[in-house]
Amino acid sequence: MKxxxxxxxxxxxxxxxxxxxxxxLINIIRNDLYLTGSKYGCGIGECGACTVLLNGEPVxxxxxxxxxxxxxxxxxxxxxxxxxELHPMQKAFLKNGAVQCGFCTPGMILTxxxxxxENSNATEDExxxxxxxxxxRCTGYVQIVKAIEECASEGKTS
Amino acid sequence: MVKLxxxxxxxxxxxxxxAPKTLEEALDLLYEHKDKNTKILAGGTDLLVKMKTIGxxxxxxxxxxxxxxxxxxxxxxxxxxxxxxxxxxxxxxxKVREKYSALYEGIKSMAAIAIRNMATIPGNICNASPAxxxxxxLIAYGAELKLVSKGGEREVLVEDFITGVGETVIKKDxxxxxxxxxxxxxxxxxxxSKKSRVKADxxxxxxxxxxxxxxxxCKDCRIVLGSVFIKAVRAKKAEELLRGKVVSNNLMTKxxxxxxxxxKPIDDVRSTAEYRADLSQVMAEDTLKLAWERAxxxx
Numbered sequence: 270m271k272x273x274x275x276x277x278x279x280x281x282x283x284x285x286x287x288x289x290x291x292x293x294l295i296n297i298i299r300n301d302l303y304l305t306g307s308k309y310g311c312g313i314g315e316c317g318a319c320t321v322l323l324n325g326e327p328v329x330x331x332x333x334x335x336x337x338x339x340x341x342x343x344x345x346x347x348x349x350x351x352x353x354e355l356h357p358m359q360k361a362f363l364k365n366g367a368v369q370c371g372f373c374t375p376g377m378i379l380t381x382x383x384x385x386x387e388n389s390n391a392t393e394d395e396x397x398x399x400x401x402x403x404x405x406r407c408t409g410y411v412q413i414v415k416a417i418e419e420c421a422s423e424g425k426t427s
Numbered sequence: 428m429v430k431l432x433x434x435x436x437x438x439x440x441x442x443x444x445x446a447p448k449t450l451e452e453a454l455d456l457l458y459e460h461k462d463k464n465t466k467i468l469a470g471g472t473d474l475l476v477k478m479k480t481i482g483x484x485x486x487x488x489x490x491x492x493x494x495x496x497x498x499x500x501x502x503x504x505x506x507x508x509x510x511x512x513x514x515x516x517x518x519x520x521x522k523v524r525e526k527y528s529a530l531y532e533g534i535k536s537m538a539a540i541a542i543r544n545m546a547t548i549p550g551n552i553c554n555a556s557p558a559x560x561x562x563x564x565l566i567a568y569g570a571e572l573k574l575v576s577k578g579g580e581r582e583v584l585v586e587d588f589i590t591g592v593g594e595t596v597i598k599k600d601x602x603x604x605x606x607x608x609x610x611x612x613x614x615x616x617x618x619x620s621k622k623s624r625v626k627a628d629x630x631x632x633x634x635x636x637x638x639x640x641x642x643x644x645c646k647d648c649r650i651v652l653g654s655v656f657i658k659a660v661r662a663k664k665a666e667e668l669l670r671g672k673v674v675s676n677n678l679m680t681k682x683x684x685x686x687x688x689x690x691k692p693i694d695d696v697r698s699t700a701e702y703r704a705d706l707s708q709v710m711a712e713d714t715l716k717l718a719w720e721r722a723x724x725x726x
Contacts, residue, residue, distance in 0.1 A: 402539020
């Protein structure tokens with residue numbers, strides 16, 4: 270299969286790379302761009318560990334062909350902090366102990382930022398419902414929900 | 428289902444990829460490659476999973492997401508939704524939230540936000556799973572799919588479109604260009620209900636009701652169940668029981684009993700046939716009553 274050139278923006282930077290038709294976005298992000306924050310979990314859209322933002326909306330990079338992001342904008346967990354200043358959601362996760370092994374965390378945080386962008390006063394039920402596609406096997410979710418609630422109540426959504 | 432040892436990290440199939448910018452271009456490509464394994468890519472949330480887990484063969488892949496003509500929503504009369512509009516955008520349409528309750532509830536019950544940002548209605552229908560969550564409500568509304576090919580176009584009722592598990596009447600050179608849902612009148616109501624182990628899971632049963640009220644009478648209705656047969660089915664005897672009758676609590680209970688008698692579910696990993704039958708009755712009664720109330724009726 271011949272490689273095709275695509276051009277896209279990732280975390281604010283324009284990139285041009287060559288990819289094969291069957292290359293998945295998750296593998297391009299991790300192996301070619303060395304952004305290893307996004308995780309490969311189940312590979313079939315059950316766990317949410319590979320969540321990235323495509324034009325600002327959460328999608329699963331393990332079910333996205335790299336070729337389809339030509340001309341689009343991707344945000345990964347590496348794109349949230351401003352220099353050394355962490356994103357409020359990242360701070361809230363740290364403060365509330367919402368991170369144990371950390372594998373689900375990038376997807377969790379990205380999804381949570383979009384939730385608060387769409388609904389800045391999300392209730393606990395709304396948070397649990399919106400986050401239902403991001404699985405965590407360590408925390409039991411309590412601290413994660415608490416972190417997002419705290420971020421919402423402080424109005425720090427971006 | 429994923430078997431132990433399946434590698435879901437990579438796609439091992441080698442295929443040629445196209446991203447046409449116009450519908451004509453896409454239809455030409457489909458026609459040209461109709462004798463090979465040619466697949467349409469929209470959301471990819473079923474297609475890529477099948478390629479990874481059951482090794483679905485693909486020679487040519489046509490990504491239709493870059494075609495502006497397929498990315499529209501018209502709400503003037505009924506609903507017309509372009510093929511590549513993601514589910515999350517449909518659930519945000521005011522008219523869907525306010526008038527097409529069963530469709531709204533069906534979509535909201537599906538997977539999670541990242542999947543709904545990718546997946547589409549035609550994808551859910553063409554995948555033709557007996558448990559597809561948009562299918563019961565669309566059949567209940569009498570929705571149609573517009574199929575286009577190089578040679579022309581035709582409209583097929585969603586009810587007639589699916590013929591079996593993963594089987595539809597679509598031809599190799601056709602694609603679904605839009606979903607057409609008839610206008611819903613003020614005196615009609617709809618509701619959707621789904622039972623699954625956890626919220627984002629695949630349905631043990633899903634069920635949609637649409638009914639039209641005339642005073643205290645049920646003028647017309649459709650009751651559709653998924654996950655109880657090889658495809659979503661209408662409970663026609665129960666519908667017959669309600670049609671033209673004055674609605675009461677008693678009548679709703681009888682109709683729900685009829686639903687249970689009518690369906691022929693099977694045992695599988697998600698549920699037993701016995702449980703599904705019992706469940707169908709309870710769900711039917713609740714959903715019928717809810718749709719009736721939404722139509723402005725009293726019990």
